[in-house]
Amino acid sequence: MGKIDDNKKKKKEALFNTAYELFITKGIHSTAISDIVENAGVAKGTFYLYFKDKYDIKNKLVIQKTKELFNDAGNALYTSGAHGLEEQLIFIIDHVINALVENKPLLNFISKNLVMGALRSTLITGEKNDNDIYERFQELVADDEYQYEDIDVMLFTIVELAGSAAYNSILYEEPLPFEEYKPFLYRSVRLIIKSHRAQ
Amino acid sequence: MGKIDDNKKKKKEALFNTAYELFITKGIHSTAISDIVENAGVAKGTFYLYFKDKYDIKNKLVIQKTKELFNDAGNALYTSGAHGLEEQLIFIIDHVINALVENKPLLNFISKNLVMGALRSTLITGEKNDNDIYERFQELVADDEYQYEDIDVMLFTIVELAGSAAYNSILYEEPLPFEEYKPFLYRSVRLIIKSHRAQ
Amino acid sequence: MGKIDDNKKKKKEALFNTAYELFITKGIHSTAISDIVENAGVAKGTFYLYFKDKYDIKNKLVIQKTKELFNDAGNALYTSGAHGLEEQLIFIIDHVINALVENKPLLNFISKNLVMGALRSTLITGEKNDNDIYERFQELVADDEYQYEDIDVMLFTIVELAGSAAYNSILYEEPLPFEEYKPFLYRSVRLIIKSHRAQ
Amino acid sequence: MGKIDDNKKKKKEALFNTAYELFITKGIHSTAISDIVENAGVAKGTFYLYFKDKYDIKNKLVIQKTKELFNDAGNALYTSGAHGLEEQLIFIIDHVINALVENKPLLNFISKNLVMGALRSTLITGEKNDNDIYERFQELVADDEYQYEDIDVMLFTIVELAGSAAYNSILYEEPLPFEEYKPFLYRSVRLIIKSHRAQ
DNA sequence: AATGAATGAGGGTTCATTCAT
DNA sequence: GATGAATGAACCCTCATTCAT
Numbered sequence: 001m002g003k004i005d006d007n008k009k010k011k012k013e014a015l016f017n018t019a020y021e022l023f024i025t026k027g028i029h030s031t032a033i034s035d036i037v038e039n040a041g042v043a044k045g046t047f048y049l050y051f052k053d054k055y056d057i058k059n060k061l062v063i064q065k066t067k068e069l070f071n072d073a074g075n076a077l078y079t080s081g082a083h084g085l086e087e088q089l090i091f092i093i094d095h096v097i098n099a100l101v102e103n104k105p106l107l108n109f110i111s112k113n114l115v116m117g118a119l120r121s122t123l124i125t126g127e128k129n130d131n132d133i134y135e136r137f138q139e140l141v142a143d144d145e146y147q148y149e150d151i152d153v154m155l156f157t158i159v160e161l162a163g164s165a166a167y168n169s170i171l172y173e174e175p176l177p178f179e180e181y182k183p184f185l186y187r188s189v190r191l192i193i194k195s196h197r198a199q
Numbered sequence: 200m201g202k203i204d205d206n207k208k209k210k211k212e213a214l215f216n217t218a219y220e221l222f223i224t225k226g227i228h229s230t231a232i233s234d235i236v237e238n239a240g241v242a243k244g245t246f247y248l249y250f251k252d253k254y255d256i257k258n259k260l261v262i263q264k265t266k267e268l269f270n271d272a273g274n275a276l277y278t279s280g281a282h283g284l285e286e287q288l289i290f291i292i293d294h295v296i297n298a299l300v301e302n303k304p305l306l307n308f309i310s311k312n313l314v315m316g317a318l319r320s321t322l323i324t325g326e327k328n329d330n331d332i333y334e335r336f337q338e339l340v341a342d343d344e345y346q347y348e349d350i351d352v353m354l355f356t357i358v359e360l361a362g363s364a365a366y367n368s369i370l371y372e373e374p375l376p377f378e379e380y381k382p383f384l385y386r387s388v389r390l391i392i393k394s395h396r397a398q
Numbered sequence: 399m400g401k402i403d404d405n406k407k408k409k410k411e412a413l414f415n416t417a418y419e420l421f422i423t424k425g426i427h428s429t430a431i432s433d434i435v436e437n438a439g440v441a442k443g444t445f446y447l448y449f450k451d452k453y454d455i456k457n458k459l460v461i462q463k464t465k466e467l468f469n470d471a472g473n474a475l476y477t478s479g480a481h482g483l484e485e486q487l488i489f490i491i492d493h494v495i496n497a498l499v500e501n502k503p504l505l506n507f508i509s510k511n512l513v514m515g516a517l518r519s520t521l522i523t524g525e526k527n528d529n530d531i532y533e534r535f536q537e538l539v540a541d542d543e544y545q546y547e548d549i550d551v552m553l554f555t556i557v558e559l560a561g562s563a564a565y566n567s568i569l570y571e572e573p574l575p576f577e578e579y580k581p582f583l584y585r586s587v588r589l590i591i592k593s594h595r596a597q
Numbered sequence: 598m599g600k601i602d603d604n605k606k607k608k609k610e611a612l613f614n615t616a617y618e619l620f621i622t623k624g625i626h627s628t629a630i631s632d633i634v635e636n637a638g639v640a641k642g643t644f645y646l647y648f649k650d651k652y653d654i655k656n657k658l659v660i661q662k663t664k665e666l667f668n669d670a671g672n673a674l675y676t677s678g679a680h681g682l683e684e685q686l687i688f689i690i691d692h693v694i695n696a697l698v699e700n701k702p703l704l705n706f707i708s709k710n711l712v713m714g715a716l717r718s719t720l721i722t723g724e725k726n727d728n729d730i731y732e733r734f735q736e737l738v739a740d741d742e743y744q745y746e747d748i749d750v751m752l753f754t755i756v757e758l759a760g761s762a763a764y765n766s767i768l769y770e771e772p773l774p775f776e777e778y779k780p781f782l783y784r785s786v787r788l789i790i791k792s793h794r795a796q
Numbered sequence: 797a798a799t800g801a802a803t804g805a806g807g808g809t810t811c812a813t814t815c816a817t
Numbered sequence: 818g819a820t821g822a823a824t825g826a827a828c829c830c831t832c833a834t835t836c837a838t
Binding site: 032033034044045047048053054 | 806807808809810811
Binding site for chain 3: 754778784788
């Protein structure tokens with residue numbers, strides 16, 4: 001029983017990892033399901049036991065990878081000594097973006113997809129995840145010395161701006177190489193945060 | 200001669216228009232080149248006389264449609280009575296977004312692609328277009344009572360934020376239906392503009 | 399023991415019923431064994447304990463359903479007051495066809511398959527079934543005031559004609575809607591019966 | 598132009614012939630489209646230029662072969678010296694059935710499908726075919742010394758009975774080998790014909 | 797320049813069957 | 818006997834691209 005379930009998990013994991021590797025190496029379009037199963041060492045039919053089609057596994061990967069990025073940032077926050085919501089959000093954004101600077105294929109993969117959706121997906125799926133970044137955000141906001149209004153709007157705006165701008169800046173150096181654009185981006189982020197403080 | 204050129208232009212135009220219609224109706228993925236040529240009333244081989252492949256025509260369409268959106272906004276600005284860069288940029292953004300609210304398939308099509316890139320593409324292609332929105336921006340900035348620094352950065356940041364946020368808000372009502380999100384978005388845009396004023 | 403046998407019978411029955419339901423709803427071609435076992439609530443491997451493959455269960459169903467049709471007609475005959483072989487055979491044919499008119503999916507399913515074969519299958523399988531329609535036919539013939547020659551040929555000819563003609567007439571209204579074709583069909587059937595009377 | 602059209606016809610013909618050969622050799626179910634195109638010496642895609650799918654080509658083959666059978670019988674009728682509708686129809690039925698006795702795979706292929714439908718399909722498609730068997734029937738009826746009522750019904754009934762009965766009798770010797778069943782069948786056919794004479 | 801028949805590699809998907817548990 | 822995860826051959830069909838006309 002445990003054995004079978006273990007095996008199932010292992011196969012799904014193998015497909016997941018292999019698909020990710022191929023997606024970022026060859027691109028989604030050029031990755032065939034047959035590529036995935038071959039590299040994962042499972043039969044073709046097995047793929048369809050776990051995923052509906054190529055876009056199903058892609059979406060699940062985007063969500064997983066996005067969460068990992070933010071969870072890593074959340075974990076790093078503990079030892080960072082960042083104080084106050086503003087510094088903490090900047091720290092998280094910065095941590096995520098730095099990871100993407102180091103991993104451009106990943107940036108290209110998650111592209112501008114689903115960023116905020118991915119973060120909220122835990123709530124939607126209902127899976128309890130005590131490392132959950134979305135809940136962490138709420139706590140950070142609650143713990144700040146200031147009161148904030150429309151927290152979801154604030155987070156959404158920051159994440160969309162950072163994601164969209166970083167994507168172009170990192171991958172295409174547009175309008176500037178990211179290192180040069182960074183101060184502008186963070187200045188905007190800080191303004192957005194401040195604008196959500198209850199007066 | 201002029202007639203032949205006319206005919207050539209007509210065929211290219213037909214392919215362009217047909218492709219757009221199909222892309223927003225059926226989606227890019229589900230639109231085959233054979234669909235395009237059939238509906239355009241030209242032969243399959245003809246497609247390849249004018250475009251490299253499906254993605255070539257797609258990219259050109261995204262650029263064209265983006266420019267149209269901004270040019271329309273730019274034209275409306277003349278009769279709007281909006282004064283000052285802040286009001287003028289808000290007017291343009293608002294005009295573009297309203298058009299997208301009314302045309303969600305178009306929003307879905309240009310999605311988050313190439314927004315800024317499309318605007319700057321005139322410079323890249325070198326085609327002189329005296330209606331050019333990018334130049335218009337420069338003029339608006341120059342004419343304002345304030346001085347601005349890092350104008351490209353400012354425009355980029357605004358356009359990326361507005362594009363990315365509007366996309367989610369209009370199509371998925373995430374985090375709020377657009378009408379409710381709008382005040383927040385415009386508040387952020389104004390902050391970004393102000394932050395680029397030379398002190 | 400009886401319980402186990404009961405359980406076995408129940409599973410086989412469940413597969414049988416489910417397969418029939420799916421065959422007439424989705425068609426044989428579009429019904430997969432996985433559909434059958436899923437709906438029957440048994441495991442895939444269990445199917446193979448009872449049937450060789452999809453066509454095995456299909457054939458058995460056609461035979462069963464055909465017999466049910468004729469047995470129902472035979473039972474109704476008791477209370478019908480039909481006298482003489484001619485009226486009795488017409489009664490049976492009419493009863494069967496009426497049932498098919500009311501159940502076109504069933505007509506489509508048994509189609510033109512195996513009609514006579516199904517009726518004689520009892521003899522082949524050797525299963526004793528005291529309600530057996532084929533034996534009933536023999537009795538009806540024996541009890542008639544006339545003597546008949548080549549009884550099997552007569553029954554075969556009637557059943558093939560009625561089955562084949564009714565199929566087209568009911569399902570496709572070809573060459574006429576069945577209600578209009580019926581008098582012609584029954585006239586022919588009566589002629590065939592009469593032609594088998596020993597002169 | 599003529600060359601291209603010639604070529605098209607040749608390819609379609611090749612597919613048609615090859616499919617027929619394979620259908621009667623291996624069976625429809627076991628014949629893959631890839632088998633057909635391979636043997637026909639054309640590319641896979643070419644198949645779909647001419648036929649929707651396997652069942653499209655099958656249906657067209659059944660119609661074609663059925664027509665050929667009846668047209669051959671119709672042609673033989675000219676030199677047969679058969680006089681009167683009764684003899685003529687018996688001649689045609691007999692000619693067709695003899696051909697099927699000699700070609701059991703063909704009998705198995707057209708099975709009980711579409712018999713009457715195939716004969717009437719010319720009328721439906723509107724293709725003018727001066728050899729058309731359905732029109733020939735009308736003429737034979739018109740030329741007979743008797744008047745007939747409900748001619749379509751008569752032809753339909755005869756063809757369905759003959760087709761259905763011959764199928765079982767020839768292929769399965771059920772209820773008798775065909776040579777022995779034949780007299781019974783033809784007796785029934787004659788009765789049906791006579792029953793349609795205007796009194 | 798324009799055509800459109802032909803190509804055939806390649807993709808996605810299904811599903812009967814097996815077999816370790 | 819019963820299970821159901823895994824298999825992988827098989828199949829259908831699409832479609833970008835070519836090229837003779």
